[in-house]
Amino acid sequence: MPKLKNSYGKMHERDDNMTGTELMELLDKRLSILNETEREDIKQDYAQHIEMKMSEGMTEEEAVGTLGDIGTIIDETLMAYNIDPSYDKKSEAGQKIRKALNSEFAQKTGETLNKGLDAVHNAVKANSPEELIKLLVKIFGFCLGAFVLFVFGYLIVNLGTSMIRGILPSIFGLDRIVPGSIKLLYIIIFAILVFSAAYNFIQNGTNKISKDIQPADSGETVDVTDGAPKKEAKKMNDTSVSTKLFDIFVFIIKICVVFAILPCIFMLIGTILAQGFLAAAVFMGYPAIGLCIGCLGVNVCTITFLIFVFKLVFGERREKNEA
Amino acid sequence: MNAQFKKGILELVVLISVTGRDMYGYELVSEVSKVIDVNEGTIYPLLKRLTNEHYFETYLKESTEGPPRKYYHLTEAGRIYTETLTAEWEEFYAKVEKFIRENARKG
Incomplete structure (x- = not known):
């Protein structure tokens, strides 16, 4: 490369x-x-x-x-x-979490794409079997990753929609139209993410790599010996790979979290309704106090989760204002 | 010269430079680097720190060439601090000097 x-x-x-x-x-x-x-x-x-x-x-x-x-x-x-x-x-980890959905992820994707293209180019140019085998292994790894992502996505989409299908009545095919449109919404969001990644890749795919490198430990400004640059380059390489993996990991988690909002909101509506009925039942003398408390617990958990997601998504903006 | 020596005394030299008259950043940096051979960049963070600690005040003044310059002015707190530092330095210097001379005689 x-x-x-x-x-x-x-x-x-x-x-x-x-x-x-x-x-x-x-x-x-x-x-x-x-x-x-x-x-x-x-x-x-x-x-x-x-x-x-x-x-x-x-x-x-x-x-x-x-x-x-x-x-x-x-x-x-x-x-x-x-x-x-x-x-x-x-606080790099914290920043990464906040930025994962925005530019950071997009830039890293750009870098990865860039590297991949370089690798393909080199392998074809060199025409050596070793390089080609390496490339094939990489492609296999990529496919495996894509498959895992797909399983994830499938789970999320179904979690989000099956619940709604259960709640909605089947008049006018409502139970099919609404989940279908939500699925479509998910696909659109995903497409937007991919497009923004591609856009960033075009904008600063090539020169990003050198810019992104953090200044190394700034202890003494001694002359760099022959061995040092190699060592440093290796170190940089390791960190960039690990941060990339971490970025992808954070991104997946974030998608899961954000996409879980919808079922969460529906569940909240459901449990609040149930809470009302149960409370009424308790006052009427039915032995439903345990269910009532359980329901309250679910409500609190769901609200906490929603607040957490809200903070995760909008936290960055607020922090900027404070600074 | 030992890097730690320089670092310790840099602050005093900067403060004394501004004692006589107000100076703008670059002027101050070139003045100080005449006395102590340091990387000029390291003086700017020091100026920032001394300003944050209210030993310096800054104000902008138009210059005949280029954009307005930021001048540094020593505050009363800065003046007292400079005196303390100077006294400390003199005491320290005298002690070390005495120590060196005594040991040189023994040797």
């Missing part, structure tokens, strides 16, 4: 080669916890620094080079706000 090799190889000397725009993007990304005015102010400082250096006759890259190690600068900037610089690494 020549593209990948290039981006990893470039990584360890990234600081010297970084342009002003790249620096600004990195600052935007790593200082996203700060509010916008502060962040713009910080960016302005460095932009002005680079501008001044360039007016003294330096090239843009040299000007960025005078700043030293960008990772250290960002860490120290965060510390100036009493923020633990490793926060974005620690």
